Amino acid sequence: MELAIQPSDVRxxxxxxxxxxxxxPLVRSAGFDAEAGARVFFKCxxxxxxxxxxxxxxxxxxxxxxxxxxxxxxxxxxxxxxAQAVAIAAGHVGAQATIVMPRDAPRSKMESTRAYGGLIxxxxxxxxxxxxxxxxxxxxxxxxxxxxxxxxxxxxxxGTAALELLDEAGPLDxxxxxxxxxxxLSGCATIAKELEPAIRVFGGEPEGxxxxxxxxxxxxxxxxxxxxxxxxxxxPKPGVLTFPIVQRLVERVALVTDDEIRATVRFxxxxxxxxVEPSGAAGAAAVLFHKLPRELRTIGVVLSGGNIDFEDLTxxxxxxxxT
Amino acid sequence: MELAIQPSDVRxxxxxxxxxxxxxPLVRSAGFDAEAGARVFFKCxxxxxxxxxxxxxxxxxxxxxxxxxxxxxxxxxxxxxxAQAVAIAAGHVGAQATIVMPRDAPRSKMESTRAYGGLIxxxxxxxxxxxxxxxxxxxxxxxxxxxxxxxxxxxxxxGTAALELLDEAGPLDxxxxxxxxxxxLSGCATIAKELEPAIRVFGGEPEGxxxxxxxxxxxxxxxxxxxxxxxxxxxPKPGVLTFPIVQRLVERVALVTDDEIRATVRFxxxxxxxxVEPSGAAGAAAVLFHKLPRELRTIGVVLSGGNIDFEDLTxxxxxxxxT
Numbered sequence: 001m002e003l004a005i006q007p008s009d010v011r012x013x014x015x016x017x018x019x020x021x022x023x024x025p026l027v028r029s030a031g032f033d034a035e036a037g038a039r040v041f042f043k044c045x046x047x048x049x050x051x052x053x054x055x056x057x058x059x060x061x062x063x064x065x066x067x068x069x070x071x072x073x074x075x076x077x078x079x080x081x082x083a084q085a086v087a088i089a090a091g092h093v094g095a096q097a098t099i100v101m102p103r104d105a106p107r108s109k110m111e112s113t114r115a116y117g118g119l120i121x122x123x124x125x126x127x128x129x130x131x132x133x134x135x136x137x138x139x140x141x142x143x144x145x146x147x148x149x150x151x152x153x154x155x156x157x158x159g160t161a162a163l164e165l166l167d168e169a170g171p172l173d174x175x176x177x178x179x180x181x182x183x184x185l186s187g188c189a190t191i192a193k194e195l196e197p198a199i200r201v202f203g204g205e206p207e208g209x210x211x212x213x214x215x216x217x218x219x220x221x222x223x224x225x226x227x228x229x230x231x232x233x234x235x236p237k238p239g240v241l242t243f244p245i246v247q248r249l250v251e252r253v254a255l256v257t258d259d260e261i262r263a264t265v266r267f268x269x270x271x272x273x274x275x276v277e278p279s280g281a282a283g284a285a286a287v288l289f290h291k292l293p294r295e296l297r298t299i300g301v302v303l304s305g306g307n308i309d310f311e312d313l314t315x316x317x318x319x320x321x322x323t
Numbered sequence: 324m325e326l327a328i329q330p331s332d333v334r335x336x337x338x339x340x341x342x343x344x345x346x347x348p349l350v351r352s353a354g355f356d357a358e359a360g361a362r363v364f365f366k367c368x369x370x371x372x373x374x375x376x377x378x379x380x381x382x383x384x385x386x387x388x389x390x391x392x393x394x395x396x397x398x399x400x401x402x403x404x405x406a407q408a409v410a411i412a413a414g415h416v417g418a419q420a421t422i423v424m425p426r427d428a429p430r431s432k433m434e435s436t437r438a439y440g441g442l443i444x445x446x447x448x449x450x451x452x453x454x455x456x457x458x459x460x461x462x463x464x465x466x467x468x469x470x471x472x473x474x475x476x477x478x479x480x481x482g483t484a485a486l487e488l489l490d491e492a493g494p495l496d497x498x499x500x501x502x503x504x505x506x507x508l509s510g511c512a513t514i515a516k517e518l519e520p521a522i523r524v525f526g527g528e529p530e531g532x533x534x535x536x537x538x539x540x541x542x543x544x545x546x547x548x549x550x551x552x553x554x555x556x557x558x559p560k561p562g563v564l565t566f567p568i569v570q571r572l573v574e575r576v577a578l579v580t581d582d583e584i585r586a587t588v589r590f591x592x593x594x595x596x597x598x599v600e601p602s603g604a605a606g607a608a609a610v611l612f613h614k615l616p617r618e619l620r621t622i623g624v625v626l627s628g629g630n631i632d633f634e635d636l637t638x639x640x641x642x643x644x645x646t
Contacts, residue, residue, distance in 0.1 A: 025348065046596045047596060051596065108593065266633060269598055269633075270431065270598070270631075270633060273369045273370060273374065273597055273598040273599075273629035274596055274597060274598065275592055275593070275596040275597065275598065276596075306596035308593075310589060310592075310593060310639075310640055310641060311640065313636075313637075314636075314637035314640060316633075317633055317634065317637060318633060
């Protein structure tokens with residue numbers, strides 16, 4: 001089967017999104033390396049515009065739309081980071097963005113989406129279908145749907161994170177990204193395997209949203225009921241377009257518990273002094289808790305976002321120990 | 324009166340500490356600039372080795388000691404960041420560091436100091452004098468005292484933060500640092516005024532530890548009883564050596580409240596995704612809350628450290644607002 005994107009699509013995306021997406025820094029930590037037993041290169045997408053990697057994909061799709069389409073606006077459904085990214089990219093080209101968000105999305109993500117000019121329509125996660133709502137808006141307005149992951153332009157855009165990572169870090173044994181719908185992972189795997197054919201690509205996925213893990217085992221797309229603190233990775237099923245690439249290019253998806261994610265968020269915060277949201281730390285958690293092959297000496301880790309409410313963060317206190 | 328350090332001392336320090344101190348990144352934030360009404364360049368000493376600028380001064384002094392002195396070890400008293408810095412610098416040259424710390428110092432700072440090989444001796448802040456304890460250790464062991472701020476080598480070392488800041492940011496209207504004992508401020512003012520004679524230098528000081536503010540008003544060193552969340556700035560009185568430089572080169576000390584410091588810590592955390600401790604945010608708070616002259620267009624801000632316990636951080640939740 002033909003894969004949805006090729007490495008050339010990621011390179012084209014890198015050119016297209018240059019005016020909008022930041023080239024985020026690569027960060028090292030001797031303390032993390034010591035715990036992980038490997039040399040780790042963190043690609044800090046928490047410092048990305050909008051606070052997450054999502055601007056890469058959204059900008060790639062939206063900046064490729066013709067003026068007539070932009071005039072009709074764009075629509076997206078998202079629990080948060082994709083929403084902000086669509087609002088930013090649409091605002092950049094003067095298009096109206098309508099965002100369908102669950103009523104219980106983190107407040108900070110809603111506020112930022114609004115601040116960037118996005119029009120928010122909320123829905124009840126339990127009783128309503130965001131796809132149906134987005135579909136209706138799309139029919140009413142003829143706006144272009146900007147899907148969160150299952151679209152070649154989105155996948156190619158997300159891959160630019162790995163393009164920059166490998167360009168700066170040089171040859172690596174492995175690269176790992178968080179896995180939600182697989183947009184980031186498939187895009188990064190596509191370009192990483194071209195740049196360094198011997199590189200090993202992994203995903204980090206919460207145990208409570210292990211759809212990609214199970215799907216790889218089954219050899220077909222399996223649906224789950226997500227239950228994890230990593231709100232950005234609460235995707236029930238891998239994408240139609242992303243999954244074949246993950247199957248072909250990704251060695252394995254490593255599962256991490258919510259406690260491991262919390263501990264990783266704390267480590268990155270207290271030791272590296274950077275704020276990473278739970279979803280953004282799933283890959284790092286897999287490395288910190290030794291879920292990857294031991295022989296890996298150098299690992300690129302995409303920290304995919306840093307958007308979190310203060311109140312949520314305060315709940316990630318370490319388990320009480322005797323003093 | 325002759326000032327304790329000259330710009331050439333800061334340049335010499337930069338050479339001396341190169342093997343040990345990091346050249347920390349300069350960070351920008353469109354969101355902070357919009358709130359502050361100025362273009363702000365953050366010198367991120369929270370990413371410094373040991374999590375604070377203190378390694379600059381400690382390394383400058385310790386790396387200048389002759390082998391015979393190093394063999395007798397070093398001793399320091401500190402509520403935290405200076406302690407870690409002395410432990411790191413001493414460890415680097417194989418010297419024993421003994422650190423006198425208050426019993427209620429942040430746990431993370433104690434643990435790090437120990438992890439770096441420092442021997443900790445605790446005292447009761449209310450009933451004992453840390454100077455007296457350090458003095459006794461010094462007499463018993465003939466160790467070299469590494470004072471937290473009031474020493475030319477310490478002041479010159481801290482000034483290297485501004486040297487790097489101005490080197491990278493280019494000409495600025497102003498620079499501001501937090502003020503505790505004045506080591507960082509006096510060192511930074513010394514080099515900044517040489518590099519750019521027209522630059523205006525400010526300090527950011529908590530209202531609850533306003534000794535330097537009051538001293539500048541009085542024209543002499545005034546003592547206060549510090550009471551602020553900014554534990555690193557709880558210094559009762561400006562230094563004998565630092566104060567004349569502050570008097571000569573610093574335009575004004577801006578006072579900030581603990582609430583303003585908390586809000587700034589949250590802003591830096593949630594918007595810039597970086598962890599800065601309360602003491603480290605005093606300069607940024609003065610800028611964010613418009614305590615500096617309105618006409619300043621470009622401001623260099625030293626974020627002096629990022630060491631904070633998770634439990635302390637969770638206490639900095641924003642005031643409850645209606646939703």
